[in-house]
Amino acid sequence: MATAFAPTKLTATLPLHGSQENRLLLPIRLAPHSSFLGSTRSLTAHSSRRLNHAHATRRSPPVVGVQEVVKEKKSINSLLITKEEGLVLYEDMILGRSFEDMCAQMYYRGKMFGFVHLYNGQEAVSTGFIKLLTKSDSVVSTYRDHVHALSKGVSARAVMSELFGKVTGCCRGQGGSMHMFSKEHNMLGGFAFIGEGIPVATGAAFSSKYRRDVLKQDCEDVTVAFFGDGTCNNGQFYECLNMAALWKLPIIFVVENNLWAIGMSHLRATSDPEIWKKGPAFGMPGVHVDGMDVLKVREVAKEAVTRARRGEGPTLVECETYRFRGHSLADPDELRDAAEKAKYAARDPIAALKKYLIENNLAKEAELKSIEKKIDELVEEAVEFADASPQPGRSQLLENVFADPKGFGIGPDGRYRCEDPKFTEGTAQV
Amino acid sequence: MSSIIHGAGAATALSTFNPVDSKKLTNLSVRSQRYIVAGSEASKKKSFGSALTVRHSQKLIPNAVATKEADTSTSTGHELLLFEALQEGLEEEMDRDANVCVMGEDVGHYGGSYKVTKGLADKFGDLRVLDTPICENAFTGMAIGAAMTGLRPVIEGMNMGFLLLAFNQISNNCGMLHYTSGGQFTIPVVIRGPGGVGRQLGAEHSQRLESYFQSIPGIQMVACSTPYNAKGLMKAAIRSENPVILFEHVLLYNLKEKIPDEDYICNLEEAEMVRPGEHITILTYSRMRYHVMQAAKTLVNKGYDPEVIDIRSLKPFDLHTIGNSVKKTHRVLIVEECMRTGGIGASLTAAINENFHDYLDAPVMCLSSQDVPTPYAGTLEEWTVVQPAQIVTAVEQLCQ
Numbered sequence: 001m002a003t004a005f006a007p008t009k010l011t012a013t014l015p016l017h018g019s020q021e022n023r024l025l026l027p028i029r030l031a032p033h034s035s036f037l038g039s040t041r042s043l044t045a046h047s048s049r050r051l052n053h054a055h056a057t058r059r060s061p062p063v064v065g066v067q068e069v070v071k072e073k074k075s076i077n078s079l080l081i082t083k084e085e086g087l088v089l090y091e092d093m094i095l096g097r098s099f100e101d102m103c104a105q106m107y108y109r110g111k112m113f114g115f116v117h118l119y120n121g122q123e124a125v126s127t128g129f130i131k132l133l134t135k136s137d138s139v140v141s142t143y144r145d146h147v148h149a150l151s152k153g154v155s156a157r158a159v160m161s162e163l164f165g166k167v168t169g170c171c172r173g174q175g176g177s178m179h180m181f182s183k184e185h186n187m188l189g190g191f192a193f194i195g196e197g198i199p200v201a202t203g204a205a206f207s208s209k210y211r212r213d214v215l216k217q218d219c220e221d222v223t224v225a226f227f228g229d230g231t232c233n234n235g236q237f238y239e240c241l242n243m244a245a246l247w248k249l250p251i252i253f254v255v256e257n258n259l260w261a262i263g264m265s266h267l268r269a270t271s272d273p274e275i276w277k278k279g280p281a282f283g284m285p286g287v288h289v290d291g292m293d294v295l296k297v298r299e300v301a302k303e304a305v306t307r308a309r310r311g312e313g314p315t316l317v318e319c320e321t322y323r324f325r326g327h328s329l330a331d332p333d334e335l336r337d338a339a340e341k342a343k344y345a346a347r348d349p350i351a352a353l354k355k356y357l358i359e360n361n362l363a364k365e366a367e368l369k370s371i372e373k374k375i376d377e378l379v380e381e382a383v384e385f386a387d388a389s390p391q392p393g394r395s396q397l398l399e400n401v402f403a404d405p406k407g408f409g410i411g412p413d414g415r416y417r418c419e420d421p422k423f424t425e426g427t428a429q430v
Numbered sequence: 431m432s433s434i435i436h437g438a439g440a441a442t443a444l445s446t447f448n449p450v451d452s453k454k455l456t457n458l459s460v461r462s463q464r465y466i467v468a469g470s471e472a473s474k475k476k477s478f479g480s481a482l483t484v485r486h487s488q489k490l491i492p493n494a495v496a497t498k499e500a501d502t503s504t505s506t507g508h509e510l511l512l513f514e515a516l517q518e519g520l521e522e523e524m525d526r527d528a529n530v531c532v533m534g535e536d537v538g539h540y541g542g543s544y545k546v547t548k549g550l551a552d553k554f555g556d557l558r559v560l561d562t563p564i565c566e567n568a569f570t571g572m573a574i575g576a577a578m579t580g581l582r583p584v585i586e587g588m589n590m591g592f593l594l595l596a597f598n599q600i601s602n603n604c605g606m607l608h609y610t611s612g613g614q615f616t617i618p619v620v621i622r623g624p625g626g627v628g629r630q631l632g633a634e635h636s637q638r639l640e641s642y643f644q645s646i647p648g649i650q651m652v653a654c655s656t657p658y659n660a661k662g663l664m665k666a667a668i669r670s671e672n673p674v675i676l677f678e679h680v681l682l683y684n685l686k687e688k689i690p691d692e693d694y695i696c697n698l699e700e701a702e703m704v705r706p707g708e709h710i711t712i713l714t715y716s717r718m719r720y721h722v723m724q725a726a727k728t729l730v731n732k733g734y735d736p737e738v739i740d741i742r743s744l745k746p747f748d749l750h751t752i753g754n755s756v757k758k759t760h761r762v763l764i765v766e767e768c769m770r771t772g773g774i775g776a777s778l779t780a781a782i783n784e785n786f787h788d789y790l791d792a793p794v795m796c797l798s799s800q801d802v803p804t805p806y807a808g809t810l811e812e813w814t815v816v817q818p819a820q821i822v823t824a825v826e827q828l829c830q
Contacts, residue, residue, distance in 0.1 A: 138579065171612035181611035188578060189611065196598055198566045203575020210581060214557050215528055238599075239568030246563070400613035401669035407650045409699050409746025410754040412785050416699070417746075 011161055012147060068233035080295045089174065089294055090357065092131055093123040093350050094375045099156060100325075102148065102379050102424030103163060104213045107329045111387070112163045116177045119147040121292075124349035125256050126151045128225050128297025128319075132305055138186040138223040141199035143178035144256075144323075145190045153185040156382040166389035173392045174400065194227065195234035198253070201225035202240045204287035205251035205314075214313075222250040222308040232275045238282075241316065245283040246311035252304045255278075255318040256291065260326040261336045279316030291319030292347040322347075398424040485547050507690050513683040514658035516546045516622075519664035522582065522693070524554055530668055533560045533573050534586030534623075543588045544624055570596035570621070574603045578615040582668060590625030590677065591637040604673045605648035620667040621675045626717055626767055627815050628680035633803035636811075640677055640744050641773040651744040652698055653677040655715040657687040659742060662696025663791065670698060677744070679717045701748035708738035710825055711755040713778060714765040715741045718816060722765050725821035734825060744774050747781055754783060760791040761828050765816055770798045794826050797821060 049368030068371040069153035081089065100118040107116055119126070122144075130139060149159050154170055162169025163177055171181050171190075179190035188204055191197035204223040211219035231237055232255055244251050255275050260265045267273050279286025285307075289300045297319060304315035322344035357363040402408065405418035417423050510518065515554065524530045530540075531554075532547055538561035540549030551559040556655055562569040566587065573583035587593040593600065604617055627636040650672050654660035660678070667674035696702075704719065705726060713721045719740050726736050737755050756762055763780055766775040775796040782794050797816045804814050 048710050132669045140575075169612070171610060171614070174612040180612050181607075183611075183614040185445040188575065188615070191602075193598060193602060196571065196602055199599060200569020200575035200578065200603060202568065203572040203577070204579045205559070205575075206572055207579035207581050210531065210557060214531075214555065235565075236568050236571065239563070239565035240572070242563055243565070243568060243572065291647070400609045401648050402650075403608055403613075403616040404619070406699060407648075407670075407672045407746065409743070410747045410748050410750045414750040 003360065004412075005010075021238050031302070053407065073330065079360055080299065081362070086353070086357050086362045087367070087371065089127050089131060089298070090350075090353055090363070091375065092127040092151055092373050093353065093376070094372055095150055095156065096123040096126060096258070097350060098372075098379045099146060099150060100381075102160075102383060104325070106160075106163070106383065112177070113165070114176060115143065115328050115330065116163070117144040117328045117344065118325045119144055119323070121344065121348070122258060122321045123147060124294035124297050124353075125226070125254065125291045125319045125321055128291075128294045129252070129254060129301045131306075132298065132301050133222070136159075136186060136202070136221050137187050138204040138221065140188045140197045140204065140223065140225045141180070141190060142194060142197060142227050142231070143190075143192050144228075145178065145180045149187050150183065152182070152187045154180065154187055156378055157385045158182075160379075160382040161386040161389050164386040164389070165391065166386055167392050167396070168385070168389040172400070174396075180207055188223075194231045195236040198225050198227060198231070198236050198240045200250060202244055202249060204314075205244065205249035205295070205308075206247070208250050209247065215234055220250075220309045223254065224252045224254055224305075226254045226256055228261065229255060229257040229259065229266040229275065230269065231255075232257075232278070233270055234373060238278075240277070241282040241284065241314070244314040248311060250308035250311070251314045252301070252308060253314060253316045255316070256321055257318055258321050258323045259340075260323070260336060262331065265335075276316060278316040284314045284316055286316045286318070288320065290319045291321030292344065292349045292352065294349055316317045354413040365413050394425045395422075396424065397426040441770070447646060451498045451827045452502065502592045507688045509686060510657060511683065512654075512657045512660050512685045512687075513544055513546050514679075515661040515689060516654075516664050516678070516689075517548060519548070519661035520547065520555070520668070521550060521660060523668040524550070525798050527668075529580060530582045530584065531558045531560065531576075532584045532586065533562055533569055535562055535588045535592075536562055537561060540614065540819045542586065544678075544680070546678075546683075547586070551758050553776040566592050566595040567597075567599055568595070570620050571599040571603060573619050574599060574607070574617055577629055577673075578607065582620075583727075584620045584622060584668060587621065589635050589637075589680075590623045590639045591634055593621065593623065593639060594637075600643065600649070605646040608648055616671050617673045618668075618671050620664075620670075620672045621666075622664070622678060624678045624680040624683070625637050626677075626679040626681065627799065627804050627811065630806055630808055631680070631804075631809055632806050636804035638768045638773070638799070639676075641768045641776075643675060644774060644777060646743050649673045649745070650698055651675045651677065652742055653679075653744055655679070655682060655719045655740055655742070657685060657691050659702060661689060661739075662694055663698065663742070665693075666695040666698045669695065674698060677716060681717055682720075687803070696742070699743050699748060701751040702740040702742050703751065704738040704740050707735040707759070709735045709758070709759060709829055710737065710761040710763060711727055711759045712736050712750070712763045712765060712821070712825070713737045713741050713752060714738065715744065718765045718767050721816060721818050722821055725825070727823050728818065729825055730818070732822075732826075734829060736825060741778070747778060749785055752778075752782065753786055756786045757789045760789055762790065762794045762799075763821070763824050763828055764794065764796040765821055766796070766798050767815055768798055770796075771777030771800045771801050773798050795824055795828055797824055 026267040052367065097117060100120050103112060103116060103118060108114045126147045139148055139152050144316055146159055148162055151155060158170040159180060162173060162175060167173055172177055173191060175181060181187055181189050188200055189197060201223045208219050208221045211217045257275060274284035276288040287300055290296050301318055302318055307315055324345060355421045358365060406416050408417040411417045481518035522577055536543055538556055538559045570585055573585045576583050603621060607615055625639055627639060643651060652663050652674060654663045663676055666677050671681060697698040712722050724737055726738060729736050737759055739751060739755055764775040764778055766773055767773050775798050779794045779796050797820060800814050802814055805811055
């Protein structure tokens, strides 16, 4: 963090209101949170109120976004994190980095195949958001999902085994690098096509709302959807922004803007490259944050998650970040300017957090080193575990195609095909 | 007036032909309601065709379609139209399980473009019967995400053709997520809507999506054709843990039939015996069933004895029912509404040839729609789909 900011006092409830234009995160209170916008019953009663609010906001300064949300703290009274929190964040980021470095090694040694997309450099976004979530909150990601899975709590062993294509992988070796799922940790994937996870995330958020409003259960679960800058030109993104804002779904849309979609620069693909501006067009706050600074991301995330839990609806957060490696391990990464890479390498989120922890006396060098060592061992052990695990047998081929295997139908002999124990090995004729 | 079709609109198209009753009861009277009761239950009883009232003016042909007596006939039951049967099935399942919800365009306040969800929003609320914006891909994906996290959504495509916009979600997520997650997440969605060639609706509203979806692993496809199997399949689809696509037909919504009062479902993987016979097996589904039955009337008068099976389950095929029939008759005619190329009929032909080649006395013949975007003009549209006369000719040809 090279820029210096005037120290400001951290306000208790809404830290993002430190600067002038921060009115955007004030929710437009239209109706009690249990009332459903689509219902005609409340439409007549509240429509007038809604119009008044709309006029009110138009009169105030354009509420569009917040640049550089959190100012660096100089005084010790207003530290953003405690020591424990700091160490948790540090460990999580180190885990993400070490794991991805190990993936690269394993790939070039022929243990891992296909398309592998590494997250190096973007750890602040994953750690910043996911470490605020509970186990029952959901995370939806893209093909760059290893670190999201790890942050959410999926064990390094399970992820590494999945990458090696072993039975002990989190998806039994059936998903691979781009499909990390965990029901236990509510990691809802892992999607290969960009944008196709966003509706799934919207659905998970819809479930939360349904549970609360229809089933009358206590449900404060939120969903965080991660996706990139390239996705923000895709229709599914806009369709979901609309629905999430319309129904005030408890979801946070996190754009990991690393400026590149394989070899397509964000600036060459997008008419208005400022993605955070697209939130207010749909009626939700749009926030831009420095995605190389885990503390800033965390502050924004806190506000967005709290909004969602309170039933105030979605938030669009654009994190300016960078991937230190190519798009995937197959990408030679020749298009990106060396100067750009160097600029972002100097803003390495892990180095920044380390500096912060040490300068603010939250941790000693030795403590951080021991964390790094611990993680190294953990990742090594994960590789050993994955190496030693068996590959899937033939009988696994057709398992899990259907939740109810009766779906394979009735064979000529009158029995359901799934009744034949050898059926899952696959047959030429189905 | 006991006309077969009640209600206006697209339903009038059916009045041009006369679906024939497939069984005869002892108390035969022109105005009486006849009905089938025996559905395909766990005992795998053969089920008989649906009953439709006979038109007042039409000359009755007793013994045209000889059938066995139904052994579980009841005199109770209630009469309704096919769209009402779908609604009843849906409502009963929504009463039974609070996680069942509906999503789609105009399903709530409007009651559904074909009134299948009429009244449900008033009863269950706007969140359980969700009026979505026009974004098929996103709301189908949303339903899938909701299904992964515990709900059981029923997605309505206002017209099945619109679901082409949701192909990404249906193929990649609906069909594949259970597998790529290693079995961790289930997707118990039902995707339903009207499709098929209607009455001069034009090319894009007359599509048969079953042929496009059939390769997607991990989904099941069923097609309903009578109020009885419509309700039964709807309920079975909702209760299934697999994603099921239920194909309805625009022209069949106003078919009337008496269905049982008690709770019942139709097995998703089974075919329905409409009319047993000896000479030839005719396999069909959805609207073409009625063209086949009309042709059957002519065929019977000419001395043929066709066995008509409504395959109902488009994916997977019920090769047991179909196989038994082939083994009996040795001749197969498939009558479908899909296009010639790559349709359900094409797959069925391959499956029959592979499995029952030894039992065939003649090549499997498949009558499909022409490979053409359905034209608007009435005459052209009529020639696009298979008509009863063509079915009669085909049977005569096969039975030479």
